Amino acid sequence: MPRVVLSIVLFVLASSACSRGASSSAPTAADAKAFLATVNETTLKLGIEANRAGWVQQTYITDDTEALAARTSQAANDAGARFAKEATKFDHVDVPPTERRELTVLKTALVVASPSDPKESDELSKIMARLESMYGKGKWCPEPSKLESCKTIDDVTRIMATSRNERELRAAWEGWHTIAPPMRKDYERFVELSNKGARELGFADTGAMWRAKYDMPPDAFTSELDRLWNQVRPLYVKLHAYTRLRLREKYGDVVPANGPIPAHLLGNIWAQEWTNVYPLVAPPNADPGFSLTDILKKRNMPPLDMVRTGERFYTSLGFAVLPKTFWERSLFVRPRDRDVVCHASAWDVDLESDLRIKMCIERTADDFTTIHHELGHNFYQRAYKDLPVLFRDSANDGFHEAIGDTIALSVTPEYLVRIGLLDKAPDMSRDLGLLMTRALDKISFLPFGLLIDQWRWKVFSGEIAPASYNKAWWDLRLKYQGVAPPSARGEELFDPGAKYHVPDNTPYTRYFLADILQFQFHRALSQIAGCKLPLNRCSIYESAAAGQRLNAMLSMGLSRPWPEALDALTGTKQMDATAILDYFAPLSTWLDEQLKGKPVGW
Numbered sequence: 001m002p003r004v005v006l007s008i009v010l011f012v013l014a015s016s017a018c019s020r021g022a023s024s025s026a027p028t029a030a031d032a033k034a035f036l037a038t039v040n041e042t043t044l045k046l047g048i049e050a051n052r053a054g055w056v057q058q059t060y061i062t063d064d065t066e067a068l069a070a071r072t073s074q075a076a077n078d079a080g081a082r083f084a085k086e087a088t089k090f091d092h093v094d095v096p097p098t099e100r101r102e103l104t105v106l107k108t109a110l111v112v113a114s115p116s117d118p119k120e121s122d123e124l125s126k127i128m129a130r131l132e133s134m135y136g137k138g139k140w141c142p143e144p145s146k147l148e149s150c151k152t153i154d155d156v157t158r159i160m161a162t163s164r165n166e167r168e169l170r171a172a173w174e175g176w177h178t179i180a181p182p183m184r185k186d187y188e189r190f191v192e193l194s195n196k197g198a199r200e201l202g203f204a205d206t207g208a209m210w211r212a213k214y215d216m217p218p219d220a221f222t223s224e225l226d227r228l229w230n231q232v233r234p235l236y237v238k239l240h241a242y243t244r245l246r247l248r249e250k251y252g253d254v255v256p257a258n259g260p261i262p263a264h265l266l267g268n269i270w271a272q273e274w275t276n277v278y279p280l281v282a283p284p285n286a287d288p289g290f291s292l293t294d295i296l297k298k299r300n301m302p303p304l305d306m307v308r309t310g311e312r313f314y315t316s317l318g319f320a321v322l323p324k325t326f327w328e329r330s331l332f333v334r335p336r337d338r339d340v341v342c343h344a345s346a347w348d349v350d351l352e353s354d355l356r357i358k359m360c361i362e363r364t365a366d367d368f369t370t371i372h373h374e375l376g377h378n379f380y381q382r383a384y385k386d387l388p389v390l391f392r393d394s395a396n397d398g399f400h401e402a403i404g405d406t407i408a409l410s411v412t413p414e415y416l417v418r419i420g421l422l423d424k425a426p427d428m429s430r431d432l433g434l435l436m437t438r439a440l441d442k443i444s445f446l447p448f449g450l451l452i453d454q455w456r457w458k459v460f461s462g463e464i465a466p467a468s469y470n471k472a473w474w475d476l477r478l479k480y481q482g483v484a485p486p487s488a489r490g491e492e493l494f495d496p497g498a499k500y501h502v503p504d505n506t507p508y509t510r511y512f513l514a515d516i517l518q519f520q521f522h523r524a525l526s527q528i529a530g531c532k533l534p535l536n537r538c539s540i541y542e543s544a545a546a547g548q549r550l551n552a553m554l555s556m557g558l559s560r561p562w563p564e565a566l567d568a569l570t571g572t573k574q575m576d577a578t579a580i581l582d583y584f585a586p587l588s589t590w591l592d593e594q595l596k597g598k599p600v601g602w
């Protein structure tokens with residue numbers, strides 16, 4: 001499932017409406033109101049411009065469209081920084097609760113805050129551009145004298161996914177990590193400068209600024225994540241033990257009987273999703289007995305019909321049909337005559353009703369599910385369209401991805417029967433294969449989704465000093481994931497830099513939250529829909545009651561703290577990872593049987 005950042009450009013200010021001149025009198029509530037009115041209006045205007053430029057750039061890639069899109073997003077970023085700073089002027093002004101929340105949203109919208117010293121601010125943007133470009137241009141060249149031997153991240157990804165040769169995997173793993181050591185000095189300076197900017201906004205450091213988005217004190221949010229992780233950890237440890245067992249059969253003593261799994265053997269350069277090793281760990285007789293991909297191909301189902309089917313899922317819940325412009329303006333198939341970004345995404349170009357998806361649809365089960373996922377973003381976007389512009393976003397940054405994935409969980413065999421794609425749902429004894437595949441995607445991801453920011457928050461706070469960047473990274477990977485590097489990793493290296501989101505500086509906790517929330521949403525909606533089947537077989541298709549509760553949450557957007565949005569759908573204000581345990585219960589029981597008398601843990 002694509003983990004993409006939404007294409008909504010919010011939090012833009014290019015206006016200088018707020019006085020910066022002679023007046024030295026204290027700001028008033030009326031000033032705050034005027035400020036926010038201008039902000040909402042300008043955000044809408046610039047957001048639409050950036051979306052239009054971004055859409056054209058991604059569906060018609062040329063040097064010119066790239067330049068135009070870069071200009072609009074640069075304007076957005078620059079203005080966003082000024083914007084957050086202006087909002088702090090009203091910290092001690094008595095304003096109505098809605099306006100207070102709008103100001104808070106503004107202040108916590110930044111991912112990085114530039115220091116006010118122009119020299120330092122300039123240095124920070126140069127460092128950030130350099131880090132991103134070091135990653136983007138990163139290549140592993142096995143034979144440095146031969147340029148044609150160089151491998152990009154795509155090549156390395158392919159090797160990690162398909163090779164079963166330990167030496168080849170190790171070479172690719174070590175090779176890719178050579179792109180990162182040159183980032184180390186820059187990253188250290190980046191931490192200093194971005195912390196300085198965050199302190200000017202009143203946050204303890206950049207990590208505290210990131211955590212401030214979550215409607216609770218930063219430390220409380222950290223312990224909330226620990227609590228969730230401890231709920232699912234026992235299941236992860238079982239999946240880990242079983243996978244280790246089977247990898248040891250394949251690779252021998254290089255995989256320890258009861259220690260951490262070598263990080264290069266899990267089918268992914270970061271060991272973050274293990275779906276590629278499914279053939280090595282597949283339960284016997286776990287074939288579901290049908291292939292949706294084959295069915296779609298046999299019926300020659302046109303891509304547009306696949307999208308119509310997805311739309312029908314949402315209208316069956318009570319949502320209105322998609323606007324005519326959706327069908328006119330979306331990109332559904334790869335054009336023959338030009339380059340496009342095929343990575344699936346959902347758009348709301350005018351932040352109101354100009355909904356679109358951008359995909360290069362193939363007749364596959366994956367794409368069929370992805371359509372349901374992307375439309376989830378679109379229906380969320382439309383549900384909150386009447387709120388002030390600053391609130392047109394998900395309840396927290398985990399919610400948007402979670403909604404798409406929640407709906408994708410309803411693409412079950414029973415659903416396929418109901419829409420006439422399948423004659424008969426296979427017997428439930430055949431579910432182990434589907435559950436194992438999904439566990440290798442979702443369960444294996446959880447500790448990774450958590451640890452990236454555990455490392456970064458400690459780096460920003462100074463708890464992890466530059467002298468132990470790499471050691472701390474591997475300590476966390478051992479603690480959470482139970483993986484170890486295939487070779488010694490000293491402080492001359494910088495292994496976190498080999499993961500895109502670190503040099504790119506994209507917060508990562510949202511992906512952990514999305515993984516937890518989607519199962520909690522799915523369980524709550526399935527109960528509302530009256531599903532009596534095992535949770536992994538429940539689909540909320542055609543349940544108006546589930547649709548109503550879903551809409552109650554979606555239409556709140558970002559206007560209320562996320563626990564209230566969660567409550568509107570699930571009836572509880574607390575995140576709860578036990579839905580994952582319910583969903584994977586059949587697999588968990590099966591793993592217990594396989595692991596009898598076998599080592600578990602590391």
Ligand SMILES: [Zn+2]
Pocket residue numbers: 002003004373374377400401404
């Ligand atoms: Zn998505």
